[in-house]
Amino acid sequence: MTAPAYDNDNIFAKILRGELPSHKVYEDDMTIAIMDIMPRADGHTLVIPKNPSRNLLDVAPEDINAVVATAQKIARAQMIAFEADGVTVNQFNEAAGGQVIFHLHVHVIPRMEGIPLGPHTGEMADGDLLVGHAEKIRKALETL
DSSP states (O other), X not given: OOOOOOOTTSHHHXXXXXXXXXXXXXXXXXXXXXXXXXXXXXXXXXXXXXXOOSSTTTXXXXXXXXXXXXXXXXXXXXXXXXTOSEEEEEOOOTGGGXXXXXXXXXXXXXXXXXXOOOOOXXXXXXXXXXXXXXXXXXXXXXXX
C-alpha cells in the first residue's frame, strides 16, 4: 500500500514557512524544535525536519539523522531545565500508528519518577507557560 503524498499545507509546513506561530526552542540548518501546544508534561517539545517528509517511512537518511541529533540535544537540555529523571521520545507513523500531523516529528518529553505522562486532551496549554518552558530549555542548551 502506498502512503498518501506529502501535504504542503500541514500545520508544521505552515510553521516552517512562518505562516503560523510557534514557541521555538532550537533551530539549525536542518531542524527546528518547538514547544508542543498540547503538552503531556512540562517541557514537551517537538523536533521537526525542515525538509518535507510525511514520516519515518519516507524521510531522507540525512534528515532523520539531523532530527535524532536535535532530539538528543533537546533531551539533554530538558534533563537540566526541568531536573528530569528521564525522557520519553515518541514518534508515530501513519494514522494506524497514531500519527495525527503528517509531517515527520519527534516528541521529546521530560519525565519525573512516579509522575505518569499526562493524557492527550486536545486542549492547548497557556501561552505564557509555554514561553517560560521554552526559555528554560534555551538557557539549558547554552550550558551544553
